[in-house]
């Protein structure tokens with residue numbers, strides 16, 4: 153079995169600007185460097201109209217700060233999706249890029265009866281070494297009395313999010329789904345003093361059975377198969393901004409575990425229906441999921457919510473690890489004429505006129521961060537050839553070849569091959 157480590161973070165950032173240092177949130181200070189992928193789901197990213205215009209032109213501050221911190225460690229933004237304040241960022245180690253395929257994103261608005269994106273869900277799906285993963289970041293409706301509405305909205309997000317292709321059309325068709333966000337579930341019945349005293353005495357188990365999401369698991373079929381680690385951290389909502397003190401405002405919100413990370417594995421195939429390797433119709437890929445941490449981060453005080461993170465290991469029973477395109481770059485490039493690369497295509501690779509090859513600096517942040525590119529055009533007489541040579545240097549003006557990254561072949565703007 154081969155392992156793949158995923159670090160999931162959810163945080164309702166309450167329209168705040170990012171703090172100066174998010175190192176501890178990303179675990180970069182204590183990490184073993186084994187994280188393969190970061191999945192960062194934010195809610196209430198500032199979406200005031202003037203901010204949105206600026207963000208559309210550049211990138212938002214949260215994406216920027218995550219890229220700044222992660223790119224020196226070799227992580228590249230694979231995809232991102234934003235719906236008003238709901239933002240999903242997917243980072244992976246750059247050397248995994250050739251094996252992340254079929255990247256697609258979806259958004260679903262559920263605010264104002266489905267017309268407004270202040271609430272809803274954004275997701276990203278892809279196959280990772282041949283295994284289908286989906287990441288769904290939701291911001292569900294607020295307030296104690298809206299538990300049923302939260303479940304309805306979750307179901308409607310699942311129904312509406314449909315991806316293209318045969319591999320996995322709905323969120324729950326994926327081998328592993330990670331569902332996280334400000335799910336906004338509250339603690340029923342118990343009054344404020346009881347909840348606060350349980351928190352002060354580290355007696356969280358007394359609160360678990362009154363947690364609305366835990367309660368819903370018994371009755372809601374849509375939650376079947378979803379798993380969650382024990383809530384051994386204090387409720388992450390609602391704090392006075394700038395403090396670790398639960399809400400002292402006039403609203404007097406009862407503390408709650410609004411911010412959650414769950415996962416679901418697709419039902420395993422019945423005995424005797426062993427899946428063919430790489431088959432699209434197989435019932436499961438046999439991937440195993442182990443959760444290592446499920447924790448909050450009390451040190452962050454910019455929002456009225458605390459961030460929550462979890463680290464998972466996925467054990468893949470096999471890896472589809474043959475690249476569709478192999479690039480061969482010989483020697484150093486000392487002049488423009490040297491700047492060529494050969495590429496070889498897998499026999500099953502079907503070419504597109506949108507294929508291009510980019511040149512990146514070491515430490516690049518995302519696929520648009522190239523310093524030059526060429527179209528990987530297919531000439532008529534190339535039809536039978538599996539190996540071709542391209543001049544890749546044409547768009548680069550003042551190269552510093554010591555910091556140029558191996559090339560990454562691209563298709564359109566969304567798949568890295």
Ligand SMILES: O=P(O)(O)O[C@@H]1[C@H](O)[C@H](O)[C@@H](OP(=O)(O)O)[C@H](OP(=O)(O)O)[C@H]1O
Nearest residue numbers: 263270271292293294295389390403405456
């Ligand atoms: O996305 P929107 O529409 O801004 O939704 C608001 C958001 O969920 C806030 O977290 C919530 O404040 P609390 O966390 O304090 O409950 C507020 O409730 P409010 O209307 O009671 O202020 C909601 O209206």
